[in-house]
Amino acid sequence: METFNEYHLDPDIFTFLQTFQDNWRSIRDEFTYFTQNATAEELKLAYDVLGPKSKTIQTKGKSKYSAFGILFQGLFIEQYIRSHQIQYPDGGTDEAASKALALREKYFPKLALSIETVNSIEDNILRNVYFGTFHSGLDIKLHVNDNPHMNRGYLGLIVPEGDVAMKICHDRLYWQEGKFMVLDHSYPHCPHNYTEFDRTVLVVDFFKPDWDRAKASQFEREQVKERMQDNPYSLGVFGKSDRAKESDFIKYGLAHQLEWDKALT
Template identity: 75%
Template sequence: MESFNEYHIDPNEFTFLKSFEDNWQVIRDEFTHFIKNASNDELKLTYDILGPKSQTIKTKGDAKYSAFGILFQGMFIDKYIQAHQIQYPDYDPDDASQKAIILREKYFPSLAKVIEKVNFSEDGIIRNVYFGTFHPGLDIKLHVNYNPHTNRGYLGLIVPEGDVAMKICHEQLYWHEGKFLVLDHSYPHCPHNYTNYDRTVLVVDFFKPDKPRDEVIRFEKEQVTQRMQDNPYSLGVFGKSDKAKVEDFIKYGLAHQLEWDKAL
């Protein structure tokens, strides 16, 4: 039996996540089909315009993290590009938006249908949906994701055996294919992949259901406005507040100290 707490949350509390779990193999197959069959131009386009990019989260060494998705702040990426008039080096907003629609319809129709179904029945509770891949050797430095209005669910799609895990406070948590790991990312954490294979999950950010909807929408709008001003290619997912502060290191260290004290 797993134990849960304020930052490691029981996914069964969120029944709407079951729609993603029920379709996890289809979602995984769409991802693998895309990776294997997309042209070089399609791959470049995807990582140019569909990938949330962070300027604050740092890694140890040269191993990389890659991400791309189809939903940001409750909007499909084509609508999000238009709403924020994102200017890319090689594409204007209209061109980027149209290309994003083509990619989604060609490669990710099933995932899009799941998102639409859940957000229709749950009043837009799903905010961000993107694929996140940890490449071999990845070690991400301690950071936070300051999103007090949302939880982050990871649906395991491709998870190799071995040491690929999320360290958060005093716990080391693992992903499992076809299952959600749900975290409150406001707590300091540092994931890694010490295997020789890629690990890919579907990241699903969603509003905390126990918070008033008008309150979280207002917070999200203010936060995204600031993040898009700082870095439009973050797609509102990452921001300067992700950088761990001194108190975050203290909180992380204290969690380990308390665990060591109990062991002793």
């Protein structure tokens, strides 16, 4: 029987996640259809425009993490681009937003419907929804996600057998296809993929239900403003404060990571 604690949370508590879990195969099919059938231009758009970028979360070696999604800070991607007037090297704000909308409607209608269904019932509780892929050999440095107002759910879509896991505090947790893993990412964590295959999940960030909604929304607005000023391509997901302290490396038995962590900075 799985055990839960203050940072590894029971997904059954968050009943609205069941909408995604019930439709996980359809969501996975949309992802795989897109990656296998999209044009080179559409793939570039997804990873360059629809993908949140971090300046602080780094990987060991050449293996990378890739992501793209359709909801950021409670807005569909095309709305978010226009709301923040994000400028891109290959085109202006309106052009990027129009292309993002067209791609979302073409490839991800079922995922969008799930998001709309939940947010219409749960007072816009969903903040970010995106696909996250750990490529073979990935090893991400210990870090935190400074989002005290949110929890992060991972819905397993494509999970290979073997050593692909999330190390958070003193636990090593494993994703399962068709099931959610829910974490409080304000605790130090470092995921890895030591298999020969990619692992893809649907990342679902949502307001903590025990936070006052007005307080959580105000915190988000202030945080996103700061993050977007520093890095508009973060889409408000990542920021400078997403760093673990040296004491965290020691406390959670990951002191061996300090050497290569320091080499990356």
